[in-house]
Amino acid sequence: MRHPTGSNGEPAQPLIRFDKVTKKYGTLTAIQDLSLDIYPGEFFALLGPSGCGKTTLMRMIAGFEDASAGSVLLNGQDMSGVPANRREVNMMFQSYALFPHMSVEKNIAFGLKQDGWDKKATRERVDEMLSLVQMETLAGRKPHQLSGGQRQRVALARSLAKKPKVLLLDEPLGALDRKLREETQFELVDLQERLGLTFVIVTHDQEEAMTVATRIAVMKGGQLLQVDEPARIYEHPANAFIADFVGNVNMFDITIADTSGELLSCSWDNGDTPMVIRPQPEDGYSVGDQAKMVLRPEKVHITKAQPDAAHNINMAPGEIEEISYTGATSTYLVRLNSGALMRVQEANRMLLDRRELTWGDKVWLHWRAGACVTVRD
Amino acid sequence: MHGKTSWINATSLTLGFAFFYLPLLILVVFSFNDGRLVTVWTGFSLRWYAEVLQNDEMLEAAWNTVRIAALSSTMAVILGSFAAITLVRMGRFWGRTLFAGMIFAPLVMPVVITGLSLLLLFVALDIQRGFWTIVIAHTTFNLALSAVVIASRLVSFDRSLEEAAYDLGASSFATFTQVTLPIISPAVVSAWLLSFTYSMDDLVIAAFTAGPGSTTLPMKLYSSVRLGVSPEINALSTILISVVALGICIAAYVDFRRDKNT
Numbered sequence: 213m214r215h216p217t218g219s220n221g222e223p224a225q226p227l228i229r230f231d232k233v234t235k236k237y238g239t240l241t242a243i244q245d246l247s248l249d250i251y252p253g254e255f256f257a258l259l260g261p262s263g264c265g266k267t268t269l270m271r272m273i274a275g276f277e278d279a280s281a282g283s284v285l286l287n288g289q290d291m292s293g294v295p296a297n298r299r300e301v302n303m304m305f306q307s308y309a310l311f312p313h314m315s316v317e318k319n320i321a322f323g324l325k326q327d328g329w330d331k332k333a334t335r336e337r338v339d340e341m342l343s344l345v346q347m348e349t350l351a352g353r354k355p356h357q358l359s360g361g362q363r364q365r366v367a368l369a370r371s372l373a374k375k376p377k378v379l380l381l382d383e384p385l386g387a388l389d390r391k392l393r394e395e396t397q398f399e400l401v402d403l404q405e406r407l408g409l410t411f412v413i414v415t416h417d418q419e420e421a422m423t424v425a426t427r428i429a430v431m432k433g434g435q436l437l438q439v440d441e442p443a444r445i446y447e448h449p450a451n452a453f454i455a456d457f458v459g460n461v462n463m464f465d466i467t468i469a470d471t472s473g474e475l476l477s478c479s480w481d482n483g484d485t486p487m488v489i490r491p492q493p494e495d496g497y498s499v500g501d502q503a504k505m506v507l508r509p510e511k512v513h514i515t516k517a518q519p520d521a522a523h524n525i526n527m528a529p530g531e532i533e534e535i536s537y538t539g540a541t542s543t544y545l546v547r548l549n550s551g552a553l554m555r556v557q558e559a560n561r562m563l564l565d566r567r568e569l570t571w572g573d574k575v576w577l578h579w580r581a582g583a584c585v586t587v588r589d
Numbered sequence: 590m591h592g593k594t595s596w597i598n599a600t601s602l603t604l605g606f607a608f609f610y611l612p613l614l615i616l617v618v619f620s621f622n623d624g625r626l627v628t629v630w631t632g633f634s635l636r637w638y639a640e641v642l643q644n645d646e647m648l649e650a651a652w653n654t655v656r657i658a659a660l661s662s663t664m665a666v667i668l669g670s671f672a673a674i675t676l677v678r679m680g681r682f683w684g685r686t687l688f689a690g691m692i693f694a695p696l697v698m699p700v701v702i703t704g705l706s707l708l709l710l711f712v713a714l715d716i717q718r719g720f721w722t723i724v725i726a727h728t729t730f731n732l733a734l735s736a737v738v739i740a741s742r743l744v745s746f747d748r749s750l751e752e753a754a755y756d757l758g759a760s761s762f763a764t765f766t767q768v769t770l771p772i773i774s775p776a777v778v779s780a781w782l783l784s785f786t787y788s789m790d791d792l793v794i795a796a797f798t799a800g801p802g803s804t805t806l807p808m809k810l811y812s813s814v815r816l817g818v819s820p821e822i823n824a825l826s827t828i829l830i831s832v833v834a835l836g837i838c839i840a841a842y843v844d845f846r847r848d849k850n851t
Contacts, residue, residue, distance in 0.1 A: 274756060275756075276752060276756075295755075296755050296756050297756070297757075297758045297760060298758075301756075302756060303752075303753070303756050305749045305752070305753055306749075307747055309747065309749040309750050309752065309753035311750060311753075311754070311772075312750075313771045313772060322754065322757050322759075322767075323757035323758050326757060326758035326759045326760075327758055370753075370757070371756075371757075374757065
């Protein structure tokens with residue numbers, strides 16, 4: 213990873229630091245005693261359901277909101293009292309907020325004009341930005357003459373024109389259709405890597421966060437639940453909320469039965485046979501502990517024939533209740549003989565008419581001990 | 590609405606428009622009449638226009654009217670903008686409903702009452718009535734009109750535009766002059782034009798608040814009609830109708846452009 217350590221292995225100086233920040237609106241607490249470091253060069257995502265405080269956090273970096281307690285530091289400097297127009301931070305708004313009475317060029321040049329750039333330098337910078345977002349041919353258009361995707365590009369160019377230390381992106385792709393959104397996500401990542409800037413994105417879309425971000429902070433109720441790389445968030449969620457919020461999941465209550473072997477053995481409320489789970493180093497369970505087992509649907513295999521037994525394989529028989537076909541994959545809802553419902557996702561490697569499985573089929577599910585992780589609550 | 594207009598619709602439309610515009614049409618037509626009688630057509634002529642343009646009293650009244658209209662609309666638009674911004678932007682401050690009600694009240698108040706109360710005020714304060722008292726009176730009414738027009742524009746104004754400007758380094762003043770004002774300017778322009786036309790054709794308030802030497806065109810018209818209708822008045826009225834119609838058309842056009850652009 214490009215962070216959070218510097219080249220010599222020392223911890224890098226954070227670019228943005230939230231130090232025990234609390235934000236209250238009247239009696240409502242939007243942010244509760246939150247501390248967070250964001251390092252230079254990161255593509256950092258603030259992810260959470262609406263009302264979790266992620267937008268408030270972003271607006272505090274921009275300077276639109278002040279902390280009720282604690283401090284926000286930019287490059288080690290306390291930002292309290294520094295207004296938004298004096299911060300080397302720019303924001304791309306959810307609505308894009310393009311000035312409707314100005315052409316694309318004038319929109320991009322707006323920030324430069326405020327800083328008193330001369331004509332020639334402004335011209336050059338605007339041209340540079342236009343080619344960065346491939347909008348050279350539409351420089352003279354007004355925003356209402358552009359498509360949604362084009363507006364998004366202009367908004368991006370405008371917020372990058374002043375070479376901010378941090379670019380804030382507030383749900384930047386929400387207004388685009390799915391295909392364009394996916395393309396744009398890759399373009400954003402590419403842009404961020406080429407420019408070497410720090411991007412902070414606010415989103416409620418976990419797929420978007422995982423696609424673009426190098427690190428994700430999952431928020432709920434004004435607090436940070438987990439700050440980690442995307443794969444860690446997905447595969448090693450810190451708690452049941454994150455496991456459920458990020459992606460689809462099967463979750464079962466388990467009781468640890470045996471910790472002596474290489475694998476944990478546990479009883480689960482719906483199964484007759486014990487489940488084996490490969491423990492994580494930080495788990496530290498003892499016999500009798502209660503926990504939740506988290507199993508992603510794509511990590512479960514579904515077959516008609518009973519699979520060969522092995523010490524690190526869990527298996528359970530069941531019956532297909534529901535199949536949802538989404539093109540690339542199919543999701544099966546399987547009622548286990550023990551009564552539990554398990555979600556299984558398989559890639560559609562064959563054409564649909566060649567598929568062996570159908571509604572009501574008796575099937576076997578199996579998953580490896582290493583595919584399961586546990587969370588405490 | 591689709592399909593053909595039924596005959597009953599066509600008839601009611603024709604009758605309605607005739608009711609509205611036939612009198613005006615007759616007035617306009619007879620302003621080009623050659624004869625002295627207002628009701629007998631004798632031939633086409635522009636002589637009454639020429640006479641109006643040589644009538645110093647009429648011209649002075651017209652000049653008064655235009656100056657009063659321009660001054661009062663300008664003041665009304667400035668004050669109306671502040672009122673609209675306060676109403677739309679300041680959130681729920683104490684007494685907001687009362688404030689809004691008091692801003693909009695002159696619109697629904699009978700003009701006779703507005704005129705009379707202003708007259709009583711000027712008398713009580715011992716202010717010499719004349720040109721400036723009419724300006725003040727018209728500003729009062731136009732202020733309400735402007736505030737309504739501008740507030741309706743501000744309600745649909747995306748606040749993130751101002752935040753974006755501020756975020757890009759603009760001061761509050763630069764944000765207002767470079768972003769807010771240009772975006773609401775069509776509303777400001779149409780508020781000004783509506784105020785101007787209102788002021789142009791107001792008789793009642795002006796009659797209450799005028800003094801010697803500050804006769805406006807509608808007052809002049811009204812007093813001359815009492816002495817008998819002369820074709821000169823038709824000519825003058827036609828000019829007045831044209832000016833007012835032009836003002837309203839421009840206001841509508843500005844509004845139309847604004848809708849198209851956003």
